[in-house]
């Protein structure tokens with residue numbers, strides 16, 4: 001076992017885990033942050049996406065001990081003071097989910113996109129979200145949600 005500290009959603013979290021344990025398992029099983037989902041476990045589906053220093057990362061193939069020093073953002077960290085982030089709100093308003101299993105990964109990927117490219121074209125949205133799989137096929141509504149979030153007046157600093 002290794003003892004280390006992860007900065008998750010702005011808070012320092014003390015973790016004791018095997019050094020090669022994935023960030024996904026540490027988040028879900030040791031820190032009880034179960035919004036991050038386990039899909040394929042092989043870096044292929046995007047269900048486990050979190051942000052590491054603002055960049056989307058597959059937490060299932062990221063060793064947790066390698067994420068020390070990074071600012072880790074999970075789906076639980078997007079809402080502020082009871083207010084959904086603009087991307088979360090837009091997914092809700094567009095009904096951009098069916099089973100919801102892919103949703104936290106989609107929302108975090110979209111959040112990273114809009115921080116970098118506030119007004120993406122549809123082609124840019126599709127290209128950026130390409131690695132996130134939705135088995136329910138709600139892609140058209142997901143794209144609409146990202147477009148809606150890009151037009152949100154409250155998005156500055158809050159994506």
Ligand code: FES
Nearest residue numbers: 039040041046060
């Ligand atoms: S569970 Fe990590 S990419 Fe599928």
Ligand code: FES
Nearest residue numbers: 098100134135136
């Ligand atoms: S809503 Fe079911 S996998 Fe995307």
